[in-house]
Amino acid sequence: MRVKKANAVQEPLFHLAKRSEIAVWKAWVIRLAVILLGFIVCGLAAFVLIEKLQDDPSKIVDFYKCFYKGAFSTSRKLWKFLKNMAILQCISLAVTPAFRMRFWNIGAEGQTLVSVLGCIAVAFYLGGTVPAGVLLVLMFVAAVLCGMIWALIPALFKARWNTNETLFTLMMNYVATFLVSYFLIVWVPSGSSTLGKLNYGKLPSFGHDYLVIILIALILTIGLYIYLKHSKHGYEISVVGESVRTAQYSGINVKKVIIRTMAVSGMLCGLSGFLIGAGLDQSVTTESVGGQGFTAIMVSWLAKFNPLVMLLTSGLISLLNSGAAQISQDLNVNGAFPDVITGIILFFIIGCEFFINYRIIFRKRSQSILNKEGVK
Amino acid sequence: MNVWLNFLIDSLAFGATFMYGSTGEILTEKAGHLNLGIPGIMCMGGAGGCLVLNLVGNSNLPGFLIVILGILGAFFMSVLMGLIYSFLTITLRANQNVTGLALTTFGVGLMKVIFSKLDSVVYLVGPKELYRWPFAGRTDALQCLGVMFFLAVIIALLASWVLFRTKVGLHLRAVGENPGTADAVGINVTRYKYVATMVGSGIAGLGGFYYIIDYMASMEAYLSLEAFGWLSIALVIFALWRPHMTIIGSTVFGFLFSCSSYITNISWINVTMAAKPLLKMLPYIVTILVLIVTSIRNKREDQPPQSLGLPYFREER
Numbered sequence: 001m002r003v004k005k006a007n008a009v010q011e012p013l014f015h016l017a018k019r020s021e022i023a024v025w026k027a028w029v030i031r032l033a034v035i036l037l038g039f040i041v042c043g044l045a046a047f048v049l050i051e052k053l054q055d056d057p058s059k060i061v062d063f064y065k066c067f068y069k070g071a072f073s074t075s076r077k078l079w080k081f082l083k084n085m086a087i088l089q090c091i092s093l094a095v096t097p098a099f100r101m102r103f104w105n106i107g108a109e110g111q112t113l114v115s116v117l118g119c120i121a122v123a124f125y126l127g128g129t130v131p132a133g134v135l136l137v138l139m140f141v142a143a144v145l146c147g148m149i150w151a152l153i154p155a156l157f158k159a160r161w162n163t164n165e166t167l168f169t170l171m172m173n174y175v176a177t178f179l180v181s182y183f184l185i186v187w188v189p190s191g192s193s194t195l196g197k198l199n200y201g202k203l204p205s206f207g208h209d210y211l212v213i214i215l216i217a218l219i220l221t222i223g224l225y226i227y228l229k230h231s232k233h234g235y236e237i238s239v240v241g242e243s244v245r246t247a248q249y250s251g252i253n254v255k256k257v258i259i260r261t262m263a264v265s266g267m268l269c270g271l272s273g274f275l276i277g278a279g280l281d282q283s284v285t286t287e288s289v290g291g292q293g294f295t296a297i298m299v300s301w302l303a304k305f306n307p308l309v310m311l312l313t314s315g316l317i318s319l320l321n322s323g324a325a326q327i328s329q330d331l332n333v334n335g336a337f338p339d340v341i342t343g344i345i346l347f348f349i350i351g352c353e354f355f356i357n358y359r360i361i362f363r364k365r366s367q368s369i370l371n372k373e374g375v376k
Numbered sequence: 377m378n379v380w381l382n383f384l385i386d387s388l389a390f391g392a393t394f395m396y397g398s399t400g401e402i403l404t405e406k407a408g409h410l411n412l413g414i415p416g417i418m419c420m421g422g423a424g425g426c427l428v429l430n431l432v433g434n435s436n437l438p439g440f441l442i443v444i445l446g447i448l449g450a451f452f453m454s455v456l457m458g459l460i461y462s463f464l465t466i467t468l469r470a471n472q473n474v475t476g477l478a479l480t481t482f483g484v485g486l487m488k489v490i491f492s493k494l495d496s497v498v499y500l501v502g503p504k505e506l507y508r509w510p511f512a513g514r515t516d517a518l519q520c521l522g523v524m525f526f527l528a529v530i531i532a533l534l535a536s537w538v539l540f541r542t543k544v545g546l547h548l549r550a551v552g553e554n555p556g557t558a559d560a561v562g563i564n565v566t567r568y569k570y571v572a573t574m575v576g577s578g579i580a581g582l583g584g585f586y587y588i589i590d591y592m593a594s595m596e597a598y599l600s601l602e603a604f605g606w607l608s609i610a611l612v613i614f615a616l617w618r619p620h621m622t623i624i625g626s627t628v629f630g631f632l633f634s635c636s637s638y639i640t641n642i643s644w645i646n647v648t649m650a651a652k653p654l655l656k657m658l659p660y661i662v663t664i665l666v667l668i669v670t671s672i673r674n675k676r677e678d679q680p681p682q683s684l685g686l687p688y689f690r691e692e693r
Contacts, residue, residue: 343482
């Protein structure tokens with residue numbers, strides 16, 4: 001510490017302290033305020049990027065209306081919004097168990113894509129030769145197995161040799177992508193590499209086409225919440241996440257937990273892949289997952305790895321996407337605009353966590369706190 | 377024989393894209409930050425450079441000035457992107473993976489919006505010849521190696537020299553290995569992290585600009601750029617966190633990535649179309665193998681920086 005004058009200790013302008021706890025409502029007020037701020041910045045960005053707004057600034061109202069319009073204005077849009085949210089929610093749930101034990105699995109994209117591939121491969125080769133029900137079961141098994149294998153490869157190396165899992169799982173994504181393009185060339189003799197919609201292996205639906213998917217996502221959310229919060233496995237995952245040493249001393253087999261948890265993660269990715277393959281597309285492309293595997297990481301993190309809160313965060317991200325897609329359409333801007341909006345809002349949410357976790361104590365204030373303590 | 381020489385030069389030229397990207401990422405990772413925003417940063421670097429060229433491309437400025445302005449535009453735009461990342465992860469101690477992925481989403485999206493507004497006649501058709509110096513006008517393979525290729529090699533060598541031969545580099549590596557110890561020695565951890573991350577981002581951004589304006593030199597180039605950002609992160613592992621190794625590594629990657637189109641040209645190797653994606657998979661498989669082998673051998677100097685991915689909070693020591 002630098003001494004300026006005798007007995008006068010120079011204190012920095014501010015210092016940081018971890019908050020021991022913060023009222024839940026306070027944290028949510030901060031988050032909401034920050035999201036609002038993010039939306040204002042999005043408006044500014046839109047003003048810079050969209051010519052129509054520059055010509056007629058009053059259109060900025062339309063800009064914000066689009067977020068409502070894109071997701072809720074018609075029942076078709078609402079169903080589509082709910083479907084997108086359900087798929088995103090499933091993949092986000094899938095990455096969560098691994099994250100809770102601080103295993104940075106950023107390979108959900110590849111794990112899901114391989115599952116879609118596996119499920120479509122079964123439909124492609126066996127479609128028409130076995131009864132529809134059996135086919136669906138086989139597709140499901142194939143998807144779950146593929147997802148599990150893709151997740152287990154990095155997990156085994158992590159458990160045995162402590163191989164860096166972030167980089168390993170990242171690379172596995174691209175292996176998966178090129179595997180899909182390989183099979184597309186093999187399967188489509190015309191050379192166009194686009195596989196038409198298969199006639200087999202459609203997930204049965206009732207009520208609405210998307211209702212089954214949405215219900216599965218909901219059941220999965222509750223199931224995973226119970227698994228993580230109220231089961232022995234969930235407890236072990238938390239302990240390994242807190243500290244590997246503590247886990248070892250308390251007799252938890254860390255290697256086993258890593259491998260088992262990644263298997264669960266991979267299987268959930270497999271289920272998501274099954275929903276995409278059998279429930280929606282009946283086909284596979286390299287873009288079948290379309291980056292949702294990466295978005296899911298952010299969704300899961302924003303929800304603090306809590307499956308129930310994840311419904312909020314996946315809803316928010318889906319809302320941003322459908323709203324911004326509407327903006328692209330109404331205000332005539334490039335189709336990549338939703339990503340810009342999502343990025344800006346994410347920056348704000350990511351940044352705001354700091355102000356929830358830490359307190360900034362300025363010089364004067366801390367002085368007065370010190371004085372108070374001195375009185376004691 | 378000539379085919380193979382062309383092939384080698386083409387691999388070198390292609391590889392320069394990853395050479396920039398991974399040299400930048402190595403600097404960042406040596407400061408302890410795994411920046412998954414590199415694809416977004418490279419995209420925005422390309423957008424920044426072309427944005428400047430869009431302004432000056434038609435002007436009467438001397439050619440070398442236009443070249444330099446483009447490079448500076450790319451550099452500063454990506455430094456800005458690096459600043460967003462640095463502020464969130466260093467000052468606000470946000471999770472690095474999440475911040476990086478958000479940055480990639482943002483950068484790739486914004487780049488596409490920006491390019492939809494640029495005029496390719498102005499930013500590309502005129503300036504692209506300028507970037508071919510000193511081999512402009514040649515008809516053989518050498519024309520691929522423009523000024524920005526040599527810049528990539530120089531930057532990679534310079535980065536290695538700074539990292540492993542100077543005091544600044546020693547301090548930087550200390551910060552990445554153990555920021556607590558570095559702080560105790562009196563190294564300004566925050567400043568080192570900021571500078572390394574931002575300069576690293578700037579260098580990576582040049583890769584995106586190089587790919588669009590020089591290597592591909594086409595108006596659709598920006599659509600395929602993101603994938604090479606991820607490949608750059610892979611190359612960091614392949615190069616074992618040594619910038620000079622990226623020169624060899626990027627050539628190998630360029631070779632593996634473009635060999636699919638060459639091999640089908642050579643009659644005595646009978647390759648079907650289906651093998652192409654499998655060949656393109658090779659760089660990633662090779663990277664995974666390198667990752668596995670280094671973790672099994674467990675040699676200290678081949679490992680990722682020890683505090684990679686962890687935020688540093690002084691008050692929590």
